[in-house]
Amino acid sequence: MPFRWPPLACFAAALLSSGVAAMPEQKAPPTPEQWHAMQMRAADKADRLMREADTRKSLLGRYEAMLAAASAGDANPAFQAIIGQYLAWYETFIGDYPNAAANFSIQELQQPDDRPSPLQSQAQPQPAVEAIAMLARDRQAVFFNEAHHLPLTRTLTVELLARLREEGFDTFAAETLYASDDELAARGYPVEGTGFYTQEPICAEMVRTALKLGYRVVAYEAETESGGDARESRQARNLYARVFKQHPQARLVLDAGYGHIQESGPYLGGRSMAEYFRTISGIDPLTVDQVVLIPHPDSAHDHPYYLPVMQKLAPDQPLVFMEKDGKPWSLRAGYDVSVFFPPPVLRRGRPTWLSLGGLRKPYAVRGEDMCREAYPCLVEARYADEGEDAIAADRLAFDPPPRYGKADDGLRPADGASAGELYLRPGKYRLLATDAQGHPLSRRNITVPQ
Structure with a gap:
């Protein structure tokens, strides 16, 4: 499918909302x-x-x-x-x-107006899943942001969808979903034409999970405005027209990139989508910042508050901090609460946060069995009850060094390993291995046990 969304706007958003790219x-x-x-x-x-x-x-x-x-x-x-x-x-x-x-990698520089570290106050750490579900109870909208290149920042949203559905939330919206996919709800799963970031399995799982839980899934992306203030304004107007104008009592969960969800302050030469949304709708969303207090491959790019919190608490799940008065701690104005994500743990070359807080399990796959010595090779797992056009629940690329001769300088997934693990919910799946031309190499039906 042709690329349909001008990505420079997102690049600028990434740089302006955090530090600077390496x-x-x-x-x-x-x-x-x-x-x-x-x-x-x-x-x-x-x-x-x-x-x-x-x-x-x-x-x-x-x-x-x-x-x-x-x-x-x-x-x-x-x-x-x-x-x-x-x-x-x-x-x-x-x-x-x-x-x-x-x-x-975005270097997370400390800003002059950053609030003091939560370790310098009496704020107490709490599991983000529990705290955010509690904070959302009296809100009509919850806005999460993400770093588009780091699906770690999508995992908490996926985990929270069921909890928020229990609290009465009924509508889900995500950046760069295409309004042209008008069969998404009936089909029940995303395909290549559903959106841009939904090509990534965790993002696809976010949309799929929302559909299975009974959310209305809404595309709100600006269709003509390519970036800057015009895009922010159009996104906000689309949200209001497609959600609250039709369903005034709707309760919305939204996923967007970087500073699109900041509620105040200049953004991309104007105002953010969230600020425009507040003005248009009169709704004050709970805004959850997930893109600053995250681990980086080079720890020199971490925000200065990050390492001390990790060293003191050694968390194994995302954390937020709550003040004594019951208010959440946020790093910066414009957001209600900030999330600390723990450093990744790699297992067979893949981060264990792919388990989505225990919703999914690792399933071992060998390149020798699936790829038939045709490398590079992509192994995909699709839900057994979804079509061949479905975005995979997980993917694993194999490209081990050649047996004879020197390996080239290309980046090799999982350090060139020829065995790895897919992360899948319990259930039945179809595995498909293809080469770089898309030719099928092997197929297999599997069951992931409870």
Whole structure:
């Protein structure tokens, strides 16, 4: 499917809402005007390369094309930053989460108006699942943000959907869902034409879970405005028209990127979607920031508050802090509560947060069994009751070094391992292995036990 959404807006959102992307050092920093011109040239080139990659028939082929583009040696630091983000998206699509985190890293700088660390007050840590469900009880809307290249920041939302449904929430909306997929509710699962980020299995699981729980799923993306203030305003107007104008008593769970959910302060030369939404609807959403207090492959990119909290508490699940007066702690104005995510634990080269808080279990897969020595190879698990067009519940790419001769310099999923684990809910699945051209290599039916 052709790429339909201008990603530069998201790149700018990522940089402005946090710190700065890791970029090669330069001897003399460019002027703001020079940097803007470099970004525009880089964005045009990166978008062209992405469109070329998306002409490939297979997802693995598109990833290979993006990997080649990122490795081509363009010296423009703006291009390296943008193409690194684009490559990271495709790495999440094929289930290669460690490389995705490594290829695009936002340095979380402490801002002058950051609130004091919760360790400096009497705020108490609580499991984020429990605390957010409690905080949402008297709200009509809950807004979560995410880092698009780090699906760790989608996991808590998936875990909370059932709890929020029990509290009466009935509508779910997500950034870059396509309104053109008007068969989503009847079908019950996302396909390639459902959205952009829903190509990634955790994002697809978020939408699938909402559908199974009985949520109305709403696309609110701006269809003509490509970025900046115009996009924020249009998104807010779409939300109001498609949710609350038709269902005034609806209760909404929303997933969006970065600072789109901040409730106050300048954003992308104007105001954020959430601020526009408050003005239009009169609804004050619970805003949950999940993109700053997160682990990075290079700990030097972590926010200064992150490591002390991890060292003192050693959490094994996402945390929030609650003050004595019952109010949640947030790092910055514009958000109601901030989430600390623990460092990832890798098992067979994959992060165990893929279990979604215990909803899914690891299921061992061997490349030798599925790939028939045809590498690189993509193994996908689809729910047995969904069609061949369904976005997979999980994917695992295999590309081990050749048996004879020196391995190339390409990034290898799971460090080139030829065995790994898919993370799946208990139930029946169809496994399909394909090569980079999309040709099937093997099929298998499996059952994941309770």
